[in-house]
Amino acid sequence: MANYNTMHSTAAGRASYIDEGLRTHMNKVYGLMSVAMIVTGAVAFGVSLNDQLLAAIFGTPLKWVVMFAPLVVVFAFSALIHKMQTSTAQMVFFGYSALMGLSLSFIFKVYTGVSIAQTFLITAIAFAALSLYGYTTKRNLSAFGSFLMMGLIGLIVASLLNIFIASSALQFAISVIGVLLFAGLTAYDTQNIKNTYLQLAQSDADFLGKAAILGALQLYMDFLNLFMFLLQFLGNRE
Secondary structure (H helix, E strand, O other): OHHHHHHHHHHHHHHHHHHHHHHHHHHHHHHHHHHHHHHHHHHHHHHHOOHHHHHHHHOOOHHHHHHHHHHHHHHHHHHHHHHOOHHHHHHHHHHHHHHHHHHOOOHHHHEOHHHHHHHHHHHHHHHHHHHHHHHHOOOOOHHHHHHHHHHHHHHHHHHHHHHHHOOHHHHHHHHHHHHHHHHHHHHHHHHHHHHHHHHOOOOOHHHHHHHHHHHHHHHHHHHHHHHHHHHHHHOOEO
């Protein structure tokens, strides 16, 4: 009986430790993501106030650098993060979010401020609900991983193609698929971040710190893409 009580107490203590650790980990993920979103919004809005700077960026071939640089940076960052110090990785993440703000600054000249704010609020509510579902559901969403990744690759290819053919019908289809895809990715990524922590809970703090940054990056991209695709439906143009 004494051994049973000891084992039960140890198991309960370990579960409590994991629960507390998971809560701390997820709070860090959402905190980093929130700071990155603030940086993106501040940079985008600040640049949009400078018409000369906007013209220099989006009225010249420099716009292609600004548009594709974030894509290059995010792939390089994801590949190299484990070789960085945690503090360095965090600064690179915030630098990436600033670069995204620069590339998205044009939306303040294309859409009304009210419609941008409304779309952001709708996105925030939808994201919170989807992320909560991914965190609490007992259903294993990993089976959807391959399907979502294939859909993401197809969406990127279609978006790049439509830059040159400028088809309104294709753009509409891309927007619809984009909303559905990133809604699914929000729930999937949240569950994956949770499961990754549970599997690696005994890892060192530095490794878990980098895992939190990667998780924040994934959710940041899910939120931002969901917002941009919804904006194409809900945004009122200037």
